[in-house]
Amino acid sequence: MATTTFERWGRELTIAGAIVLFLLPLIGIPGKTYLTLTIAGLAMGMLLFLVASGVSIIFGLMDVINFAHGALFAWGAYVGFSIFQRLMNWVEADSVFQNFAVFLIALVAAMMVVALLGIILEKVIIRRVYGFHLFQILITFGATVVLVELIRVLWGPNDEVMIVPLTFSRNWDILDIIVYRYRVICIVIGLIVYGVIQFVLKKTKLGTIVRAGVENRDMVQAMGHNIFLLFTGVFAAGAGLAALGGLAMSIFSRQVYPDMGSTYLLFAFIVVIIGGLGSVTGSLVGALIVGLSYNYVAYLVPWAAAGVNVLIMIIILLIRPTGLFPAGK
Amino acid sequence: MSEAILKVEGTHTFIGQHHILQGISFDAKADAVTVLIGRNGAGKSTALKTVIGLLPSSEGRIMFKGNEIQKKKPYEIARMGIGFVPEDMGIFANLTVEENMRVAMLVEDEATAQRLERTLDIFSDLGKFWKAQAGILSGGQKQMLAIARAIVNDTSLLLIDEPSKGLAPILVDALIEAINQIKEYSVVVLVEQNFYMASSVGDYFYILDDGMVVHGGLMEDLVNDEELKSKYLGISKAAE
Ligand SMILES: Nc1ncnc2c1ncn2[C@@H]1O[C@H](COP(=O)(O)OP(=O)(O)OP(=O)(O)O)[C@@H](O)[C@H]1O
Ligand SMILES: [Mg+2]
Numbered sequence: 001m002a003t004t005t006f007e008r009w010g011r012e013l014t015i016a017g018a019i020v021l022f023l024l025p026l027i028g029i030p031g032k033t034y035l036t037l038t039i040a041g042l043a044m045g046m047l048l049f050l051v052a053s054g055v056s057i058i059f060g061l062m063d064v065i066n067f068a069h070g071a072l073f074a075w076g077a078y079v080g081f082s083i084f085q086r087l088m089n090w091v092e093a094d095s096v097f098q099n100f101a102v103f104l105i106a107l108v109a110a111m112m113v114v115a116l117l118g119i120i121l122e123k124v125i126i127r128r129v130y131g132f133h134l135f136q137i138l139i140t141f142g143a144t145v146v147l148v149e150l151i152r153v154l155w156g157p158n159d160e161v162m163i164v165p166l167t168f169s170r171n172w173d174i175l176d177i178i179v180y181r182y183r184v185i186c187i188v189i190g191l192i193v194y195g196v197i198q199f200v201l202k203k204t205k206l207g208t209i210v211r212a213g214v215e216n217r218d219m220v221q222a223m224g225h226n227i228f229l230l231f232t233g234v235f236a237a238g239a240g241l242a243a244l245g246g247l248a249m250s251i252f253s254r255q256v257y258p259d260m261g262s263t264y265l266l267f268a269f270i271v272v273i274i275g276g277l278g279s280v281t282g283s284l285v286g287a288l289i290v291g292l293s294y295n296y297v298a299y300l301v302p303w304a305a306a307g308v309n310v311l312i313m314i315i316i317l318l319i320r321p322t323g324l325f326p327a328g329k
Numbered sequence: 330m331s332e333a334i335l336k337v338e339g340t341h342t343f344i345g346q347h348h349i350l351q352g353i354s355f356d357a358k359a360d361a362v363t364v365l366i367g368r369n370g371a372g373k374s375t376a377l378k379t380v381i382g383l384l385p386s387s388e389g390r391i392m393f394k395g396n397e398i399q400k401k402k403p404y405e406i407a408r409m410g411i412g413f414v415p416e417d418m419g420i421f422a423n424l425t426v427e428e429n430m431r432v433a434m435l436v437e438d439e440a441t442a443q444r445l446e447r448t449l450d451i452f453s454d455l456g457k458f459w460k461a462q463a464g465i466l467s468g469g470q471k472q473m474l475a476i477a478r479a480i481v482n483d484t485s486l487l488l489i490d491e492p493s494k495g496l497a498p499i500l501v502d503a504l505i506e507a508i509n510q511i512k513e514y515s516v517v518v519l520v521e522q523n524f525y526m527a528s529s530v531g532d533y534f535y536i537l538d539d540g541m542v543v544h545g546g547l548m549e550d551l552v553n554d555e556e557l558k559s560k561y562l563g564i565s566k567a568a569e
Contacts, residue, residue, distance in 0.1 A: 208424065212428075216419050223478065
């Protein structure tokens with residue numbers, strides 16, 4: 001086939017191309033600003049990764065397009081919001097320990113509540129429409145409407161300001177470059193989550209079975225593994241990741257609003273399409289590409305920022321229709 | 330005569346709107362290899378998938394060791410002790426050979442470790458490619474892996490769908506050798522088009538045609554029945 005040269009050199013060319021593209025904005029951006037934008041882009045990328053990885057794994061294993069992921073994301077943000085409200089004095093305390101403790105409490109609560117919602121969603125609704133993409137889209141869209149409406153009922157219909165643990169809103173001054181602490185925290189959270197997912201998928205038996213299921217569900221079943229239990233578990237984990245993403249994003253943007261999920265879900269889908277459905281590494285790379293290019297372009301050509309990711313997605317789809325890291329199907 | 334470990338009784342299977350199995354019945358007797366033969370599209374693969382539960386039957390009974398299994402889920406049936414090697418082998422290409430085997434192992438105890446050793450004795454190539462991605466294996470090696478995955482558990486019945494497909498004659502001989510060894514500890518139901526292989530390992534046969542069993546009996550009788558062979562299997566004396 002005509003693609004052999006590309007295949008042989010594809011890896012090297014891709015890496016070289018990525019480095020060039022990554023450094024290209026330096027032509028138009030002063031060095032210090034470039035560094036600030038890079039950190040912002042990496043942070044945004046990691047936040048998107050948290051949302052996209054759940055979408056990607058759920059699609060990869062279960063072949064389910066889950067439009068309700070955005071609503072689960074919003075629920076995560078709101079549960080965290082409530083915890084912060086309850087424990088206001090910990091949030092506002094001038095104590096790194098208390099700030100982190102309240103963040104962890106909010107995180108665990110958000111992930112548990114939303115994972116539970118995910119389990120209900122999978123068992124009650126999605127289980128009925130395995131294998132039918134159109135119904136999945138309609139039914140998860142319906143679930144989104146219900147979940148968002150519930151947010152309006154429980155927390156009110158208006159935008160709310162997300163109070164942020166004090167230490168998260170500080171910044172470091174490193175050689176005259178202002179580094180927002182929370183951006184670094186986001187990057188660290190993203191890396192940890194990526195590491196944990198990779199560890200579970202690659203090093204544990206359960207993860208190995210999940211990867212096998214991504215390739216061939218029937219075979220995994222015929223080997224004696226209860227694929228439905230696996231589906232529920234993966235769905236719950238994906239929902240938990242959405243909650244983590246929602247909480248982290250609401251701290252980043254300092255607001256929550258009932259419909260916040262749909263905005264980020266769109267980004268998440270772009271990330272997943274760029275990275276390749278079903279691949280966690282693909283989601284990470286795709287998310288970083290989207291985060292970085294969004295920030296560079298927003299600085300250079302502000303009006304083009306929203307469009308650039310769609311453009312990248314189209315280009316990548318033209319070169320590699322299965323995304324950068326296609327998972328074996 | 331020995332007891333049948335598997336009894337398929339009047340089973341019907343639909344795929345979508347298509348009525349594929351139209352009331353088939355066959356047995357797998359203990360300590361024997363039963364071969365299902367028949368033209369392309371006769372319903373052989375459908376029969377195995379129905380037994381393991383990947384395709385639901387709409388009518389009829391399937392008994393395994395005296396229990397009805399036709400309403401059970403594939404993973405429940407597999408856990409009762411049935412191993413399945415599908416026609417396309419169902420290898421997890423992105424996983425290593427080792428990982429493929431680990432996914433197959435339902436428990437990782439001493440007994441499984443011994444079965445693994447025994448399995449690697451039969452298929453020594455697998456040991457050589459232990460850490461390699463299963464996707465890079467040759468067709469024959471993939472087939473070995475597929476069978477190895479099925480016999481590493483404590484299975485008492487193995488369903489193997491056309492293992493000789495696409496293999497060179499010398500590998501077919503190796504496969505015959507392997508199945509003769511597996512026969513020592515598991516009952517086998519084999520779908521096989523290669524009559525040389527079918528007659529080398531089979532004790533009993535059933536001929537399927539258009540979703541029905543049209544003949545069954547002892548393999549040694551079929552070997553000598555020129556009329557039956559030419560009618561359903563397209564084998565004539567001249568071609569042998
Ligand atoms: N997914 C499907 N949808 C519709 N018809 C199907 C499907 N799968 C199989 N069939 C039909 O069912 C019939 C039996 O198929 P099956 O695969 O069981 O045959 P087989 O005996 O295994 O054939 P082969 O020797 O070619 O493997 C065939 O006529 C086939 O066209
Ligand atoms: Mg077949």
